Amino acid sequence: MATTTKGSAVLTLPSDTEILVTREFNAPRHLVWKVLTEPDLIKRWWAGQRGTVTSASVDLRVGGAWRYVMTADGGFEVGFHGEFREIDAPASMVQTEVYEGAPDGDSEPTLNHYALTELDGRTTLTVRTVTSSKELRDLIIDSGMEGGMQEGYDLLEELAAALAAS
Amino acid sequence: MARAATTTDAFNAVAEPRRREILDALAGGELAVGDLTELLGLAQPQVSKHLRVLREVGLVDVRDDGRRRLYRVNGAPLRAVHEWVVRYERLWNERFDLVDDVLDELTRTASEATEASKATTTTEEETGRGD
Numbered sequence A: 001m002a003t004t005t006k007g008s009a010v011l012t013l014p015s016d017t018e019i020l021v022t023r024e025f026n027a028p029r030h031l032v033w034k035v036l037t038e039p040d041l042i043k044r045w046w047a048g049q050r051g052t053v054t055s056a057s058v059d060l061r062v063g064g065a066w067r068y069v070m071t072a073d074g075g076f077e078v079g080f081h082g083e084f085r086e087i088d089a090p091a092s093m094v095q096t097e098v099y100e101g102a103p104d105g106d107s108e109p110t111l112n113h114y115a116l117t118e119l120d121g122r123t124t125l126t127v128r129t130v131t132s133s134k135e136l137r138d139l140i141i142d143s144g145m146e147g148g149m150q151e152g153y154d155l156l157e158e159l160a161a162a163l164a165a166s
Numbered sequence B: 001m002a003r004a005a006t007t008t009d010a011f012n013a014v015a016e017p018r019r020r021e022i023l024d025a026l027a028g029g030e031l032a033v034g035d036l037t038e039l040l041g042l043a044q045p046q047v048s049k050h051l052r053v054l055r056e057v058g059l060v061d062v063r064d065d066g067r068r069r070l071y072r073v074n075g076a077p078l079r080a081v082h083e084w085v086v087r088y089e090r091l092w093n094e095r096f097d098l099v100d101d102v103l104d105e106l107t108r109t110a111s112e113a114t115e116a117s118k119a120t121t122t123t124e125e126e127t128g129r130g131d
Helices: A030-035 A134-140 A157-166 B009-015 B017-027 B033-040 B044-056 B077-131
Strands: A010-015 A018-025 A052-057 A065-072 A077-088 A092-099 A110-119 A122-129 B060-065 B068-075
Touching: A010 B009, A010 B077, A018 B077, A030 A110, A030 A122, A030 B077, A092 B060, A122 B044, B009 B017, B017 B033, B017 B044, B017 B060, B017 B068, B033 B044, B033 B068
Parallel strands: none
Antiparallel strands: A010 A018, A018 A122, A052 A065, A065 A077, A077 A092, A092 A110, A110 A122, B060 B068
């Protein structure tokens, strides 16, 4: 596989308060690290297809803060922020993440573990999100990401429907 | 002190690979414990244990058919899990696809820089030889 594979992230649920996303990139680790940590590059991917990141600040050191603001396609603006707990460039980092648009203002923080391993010039990234409760896990999915929420169900949903019918 | 149950909802129940295998097997239709042990190559007590967890969170229903107990998938709680997973996975896929674009650009810039420096070196070498 010499090319990148669109839409190939694999999501698993190690426990009822953890979410693990794994994805391989056709680039060396130091470049993936750069894309994950430099504000001008973060602006280009953080919002996915749901809007635009209008500002990104990153103080990449233990105890340092980060904050991104995105304008969702629906027009509303929402911020995310947190701080770095562990940094081992370009192999791993742990950061907290607070969603500022929760019903009560700031959400409880999640703890996000990023780990990067390189093999033959390709990099595998895992993002493990640890939530303090199931309620928080459920909130994550509502976090300013309305743009994609009402889209039609895909194959997994069809599978669920098939299972329901069986 | 009794420890809180670790398996409290459908999310946790499907986090276990063996339980996902059981659900996959049951997706094809009702099965008895014996069918599942055969299909999955697991010991009967293990299968029973997983089935109990799946029943507790409502992912699997059971009915008596003569002397056999037949298990089947109940899709309702599974639907909630899948819906959540699909949404979250879609967000990360959107993000990662954009990361690909940024990486393509960075690697292209890096290789162009290498090419440029090679070209410069070659020119210098040629110039050197010419002297």
